[in-house]
Amino acid sequence: MFGSTGKNNGNRKRFGDSDSGRGVPTGRPDAVAPGRVGDFVLVHAGFAMEIVDEHLALESQALWREMGGAGRTGQLQESLAAEIAAMRPSADFIRAQKS
Amino acid sequence: MSGGISGAAQNIASRIAEAAVACGRDEKNPLRFMEVCGTHTVTIFRSGLRQLLPTAVELVSGPGCPVCVTVDGYIDEAVSLAGRPEVIIAVFGDLLKVPGTGLNGTEPKNLTEAKAKGADVRVIYSPLEVLDIARENPDRQVVYLAVGFETTAPAAAALVLAAEEAGTKNLYLLTAHKLVPPAMKAILDRPHRIDGFILPGHVAVVTGRREFDFLKTYGQRGVVTGFEPLGIMAAVLRLSELVRDKVSAVENFYPSVVREEGNLTARKVMMQVFQETDERWRGLGWLEESGLSLRDEYAAYDARRQLPLTEAVKESAGTAVNRLCRCGEVLTGAVTPKDCPLFGRACTDRHPVGPCMVSVEGTCAAWYKYGAGKFVLAK
Numbered sequence: 471m472f473g474s475t476g477k478n479n480g481n482r483k484r485f486g487d488s489d490s491g492r493g494v495p496t497g498r499p500d501a502v503a504p505g506r507v508g509d510f511v512l513v514h515a516g517f518a519m520e521i522v523d524e525h526l527a528l529e530s531q532a533l534w535r536e537m538g539g540a541g542r543t544g545q546l547q548e549s550l551a552a553e554i555a556a557m558r559p560s561a562d563f564i565r566a567q568k569s
Numbered sequence: 570m571s572g573g574i575s576g577a578a579q580n581i582a583s584r585i586a587e588a589a590v591a592c593g594r595d596e597k598n599p600l601r602f603m604e605v606c607g608t609h610t611v612t613i614f615r616s617g618l619r620q621l622l623p624t625a626v627e628l629v630s631g632p633g634c635p636v637c638v639t640v641d642g643y644i645d646e647a648v649s650l651a652g653r654p655e656v657i658i659a660v661f662g663d664l665l666k667v668p669g670t671g672l673n674g675t676e677p678k679n680l681t682e683a684k685a686k687g688a689d690v691r692v693i694y695s696p697l698e699v700l701d702i703a704r705e706n707p708d709r710q711v712v713y714l715a716v717g718f719e720t721t722a723p724a725a726a727a728l729v730l731a732a733e734e735a736g737t738k739n740l741y742l743l744t745a746h747k748l749v750p751p752a753m754k755a756i757l758d759r760p761h762r763i764d765g766f767i768l769p770g771h772v773a774v775v776t777g778r779r780e781f782d783f784l785k786t787y788g789q790r791g792v793v794t795g796f797e798p799l800g801i802m803a804a805v806l807r808l809s810e811l812v813r814d815k816v817s818a819v820e821n822f823y824p825s826v827v828r829e830e831g832n833l834t835a836r837k838v839m840m841q842v843f844q845e846t847d848e849r850w851r852g853l854g855w856l857e858e859s860g861l862s863l864r865d866e867y868a869a870y871d872a873r874r875q876l877p878l879t880e881a882v883k884e885s886a887g888t889a890v891n892r893l894c895r896c897g898e899v900l901t902g903a904v905t906p907k908d909c910p911l912f913g914r915a916c917t918d919r920h921p922v923g924p925c926m927v928s929v930e931g932t933c934a935a936w937y938k939y940g941a942g943k944f945v946l947a948k
Contacts, residue, residue, distance in 0.1 A: 502724070502727060502832060504834070512826045514720050514721070514724075515695060515696070515717070516693075516694050517695065517696070519774050519775065519826070521826075522825050523825045526825040530824060530825060531800075533803070534797075534802070535577045
């Protein structure tokens with residue numbers, strides 16, 4: 471039962487779009503962490519558990535590196551930002567999901 | 570190794586060593602920090618963190634593997650239900666080989682054996698798949714084995730609500746959900762010394778950091794962290810500093826997903842469907858209000874109430890399969906796998922005896938896979 475972060479790419483629609491009427495959407499993998507297309511989500515056992523705060527994720531990693539004396543600016547920080555940018559879907563992809 | 574992540578990890582290790590020395594600790598009297606999450610256990614072993622840490626720091630695995638803390642009697646219940654021709658068992662794969670008692674040879678010992686004898690046991694990757702299975706098999710009774718901590722309980726609750734909304738009448742939960750804080754309290758009430766906790770990141774996503782503030786009433790400390798090796802190292806450093814400075818605190822090193830109050834939607838869904846109940850843990854026994862059972866409003870989805878088990882199955886709960894297996898003590902940090910007479914001999918990854926070797930998140934499995942040959946086995 472591992473968890474991982476992944477991109478909410480809009481596929482949740484295939485699970486139905488119902489609402490229990492109690493403010494709790496059910497029958498969907500994002501039932502406990504309702505997100506929007508384009509959000510990073512933490513996935514555990516087939517469910518989106520939480521929306522990932524990208525800024526805080528970057529800050530945490532920079533802090534750990536700083537604790538290790540690697541510094542929080544410079545090449546490491548840039549490579550992390552590039553890594554996240556590469557994971558972000560294109561504007562065209564998001565438009566296609568929304569349409 | 571120098572520079573980059575490896576260099577940072579080594580530098581953190583050096584700072585941990587300095588803090589441990591400042592605490593007056595050494596190899597004979599190390600700082601003992603417990604991780605309470607199976608995924609942390611796997612990350613620590615897979616990334617070689619134990620080898621990187623100074624000998625004045627010892628990492629101990631706690632009851633963080635949901636499969637491992639599940640008692641034999643629960644497997645007996647699942648196997649018994651699996652033997653009914655009208656029942657389909659839906660289960661996460663890591664529970665398949667966990668042994669039950671076998672009821673003195675009258676029943677299969679685990680779900681894999683039951684499947685080999687014709688039981689309809691289906692591996693799922695999300696609780697929502699159970700809804701599809703129930704819909705596609707209206708003449709069968711579909712039982713979801715609801716095992717796990719606060720991480721999986723909200724998903725199980727969402728499944729129940731979805732079933733109710735869809736009008737599904739043939740879906741049931743055999744519950745064994747457990748709550749982490751009561752188990753930590755039980756460990757703290759025991760005599761063996763723990764200096765701090767690496768707190769479970771995914772559990773804290775649901776509960777929030779605040780849920781672990783009880784540690785301060787014990788004069789204890791904890792750091793919530795995620796699953797990157799550097800984050801775990803940073804948590805160990807922080808714990809070492811807190812011991813050195815004689816500070817009791819609970820801090821959050823996983824703020825990208827862990828909030829103070831947790832995921833309120835997840836908690837609401839979970840407590841709408843479930844209620845706290847006394848629960849039996851492998852290695853810890855019965856703990857008050859340490860588990861979750863279905864509320865009366867959702868009794869129609871409760872396998873125990875709708876599909877009654879035989880008295881023999883009910884009585885088997887908690888019976889030990891193999892008295893030599895020390896899985897229960899491993900789970901509480903009382904011993905390490907190398908102290909078990911079966912580990913590495915009768916109990917290996919190919920022939921696991923106890924659940925700690927069966928699950929990939931189990932402490933024994935991690936020791937065996939990543940530490941084989943690097944330690945002396947028990948005599």
